[in-house]
Amino acid sequence: MRLTYQPFELKLKHPFTIAKFTRTSTPLMLVQLQYEGFTGYGEASMVPYMGESHKSAAEFLSKVDAGFFRYPFHFESIINYLDRLAPGNPAIKAALDIALHDLDGKLKNKTCWQLLGSDAQKMPLTSYTIGIDAPEIIREKVQLAKSVKVLKVKLGRDTDKQLVKAIRSVTNVPLYADANQGWTDKHHALDMLFWLHEQGVQLLEQPMDKDDTDSNAWLTERSPIPVIGDEAVQRLPDVDKAKGIYHGINVKLMKSAGMHEALQMIKKARNLGMKVLIGCMSETSCATLAGAALAPQCDWADLDGPFLTTNNPYQTPAFDNGKWILDTSTGLGIRD
Secondary structure, X not given: OEEEEEEEEEEEEEEEEOOOOEEEEEEEEEEEEEEOOEEEEEEEEOOHHHOOOHHHHHHHHOOOOHHHOOOOOOHHHHHHHHHHHOOOOHHHHHHHHHHHHHHHHHHHXXXXXXXXXXXXXXXXXXXXXXXXXOHHHHHHHHHOOOOOOEEEEEOOOOOHHHHHXXXXXXXXXXXXXXXXXXXXXXXXXHHHHHHHHHOOEEEEEOOEOOOOHHHXXXXXXXXXXXXXXXXOOOOHHHHHHHEOOEOEEEEEHHHXXXXXXXXXXXXXXXXXXXXEEEEOOOOOHHHHHHHHHHHHHOOEEOOOHHHOEOOOOOOXXXXXXXXXXXXXXXXXXXXX
């Protein structure tokens, strides 16, 4: 097994603003694992608030013994091995996990979505994210998103209603919303939830600080729409903690350390009677296809990475009628 990797800066079409941050690009680490004439592709998308970087990713990868990844792959043992090397670092662990899943599919002549037990016919619509911006820019962004059937609006500031009204001035498509822990008063948050419901918003992610479990649970109990835990739900042990606090969870491969644990999180949430949104960071087609392989097992999808970037190193996957199309290409189905 041969491991190679290279740093990459993924550039965004527009400055991306959420409740507490703005960025114009995202550092990535592109990973390849070569075995028996096949290559598995993976990536780490290291958004600033998660604390990873090109430097930390390279330091982690320098500790990895690729010889540990013996075929056939035992993914539970692999994630335990990676967690023993160093705590945290979920994105670079996800890069290795994604590359191994891609390689596994190619070695077995199967698609990743088949190996993970997904039904391609059950692919949910994926949303297109509109970051916080001036109303005129919001309207321009919406015009660029005509191929999608659902929009996701970032909230968490005192301009929330203005942003939603700007979107509603040009389209009536369903909306998802994400406050990114930006709200601080639960009564104001509840008023917003009812107002958003009237505006056609179908769910809200992480209304208040992830550590304010009492306020988030209070909102969930009273909300007219599903409240989804995002920053509060990183890896598998967090799913149990989210029960009773949120209606559902947002699973992201860059939080869950990859596809294997993401699948366990989805199954755990289902067993607990919770809804599941599969989301993403700023990602290329590689991680998008990895998320899409699991999306049919989820209620909602927010896998819009290729739409929001300008230098995707891979072909954009097939997209039709608001959904990613899973084909029969082996592994992830990545095309250069």
